[in-house]
Amino acid sequence: MKGFILHIQPVRDEDCIVTILSPHQIGTYYRFYGARHSVIALGFLIDFEIEGEDGRFMPRLRGVSHISFDWLGNNAKWLLWHQWIQALSKHLKEVEEVDSFYYNLLLKSAQRMTKQNTKRVVVESYLELLAFEGRIYRQERCYICQTPLDTRVSLMQSFKLVHPQCIHAPSLDKKSMMRAFETHSTIYLDDSDVDYLMGVVQRGL
Numbered sequence: 001m002k003g004f005i006l007h008i009q010p011v012r013d014e015d016c017i018v019t020i021l022s023p024h025q026i027g028t029y030y031r032f033y034g035a036r037h038s039v040i041a042l043g044f045l046i047d048f049e050i051e052g053e054d055g056r057f058m059p060r061l062r063g064v065s066h067i068s069f070d071w072l073g074n075n076a077k078w079l080l081w082h083q084w085i086q087a088l089s090k091h092l093k094e095v096e097e098v099d100s101f102y103y104n105l106l107l108k109s110a111q112r113m114t115k116q117n118t119k120r121v122v123v124e125s126y127l128e129l130l131a132f133e134g135r136i137y138r139q140e141r142c143y144i145c146q147t148p149l150d151t152r153v154s155l156m157q158s159f160k161l162v163h164p165q166c167i168h169a170p171s172l173d174k175k176s177m178m179r180a181f182e183t184h185s186t187i188y189l190d191d192s193d194v195d196y197l198m199g200v201v202q203r204g205l
């Protein structure tokens with residue numbers, strides 16, 4: 001089975017509890033420490049086997065092999081990938097059965113990161129996720145004060161649109177943001193807009 005590591009919780013003697021997003025489920029497994037085991041880290045895509053699934057104890061992770069991406073040595077990309085994984089992990093907390101959309105979204109974003117700007121890939125993935133969950137902000141009114149929006153907007157968590165003066169935050173062009181909502185693309189946004197949106201992604205979903 002393949003999956004992305006969403007969370008690692010150390011327990012005793014360097015053992016750990018690992019949460020993994022697979023195409024149809026989010027599983028929590030026990031991993032015994034051993035010198036011959038391959039290294040695991042948050043955000044890794046791994047191939048793995050499970051044993052003891054029907055027992056009284058937590059199923060155990062075994063036969064782990066890491067499926068690497070060629071940007072893995074790039075620290076800046078790795079840091080942004082971590083932030084994206086952490087936002088997603090928090091969002092999917094307590095969930096056990098998932099639509100394959102989430103696994104496929106991570107797989108696609110990891111593959112796109114080889115050639116494309118990482119922040120843009122993450123922001124576009126976030127837009128795709130909001131659209132999938134039916135949470136794209138469709139109102140012409142400010143989320144905070146409920147009066148009509150102007151030509152410049154600021155964003156709250158989940159890209160909810162507000163007046164810049166309502167949250168004292170940087171702003172961007174409303175039409176460009178609406179286009180991003182429609183297309184799930186950041187092509188109409190400049191790099192400083194994308195930096196701002198990445199900051200919103202870090203606050204979670």
Ligand SMILES: [Zn+2]
Pocket residue numbers: 142143144145146147162163166
């Ligand atoms: Zn307002």
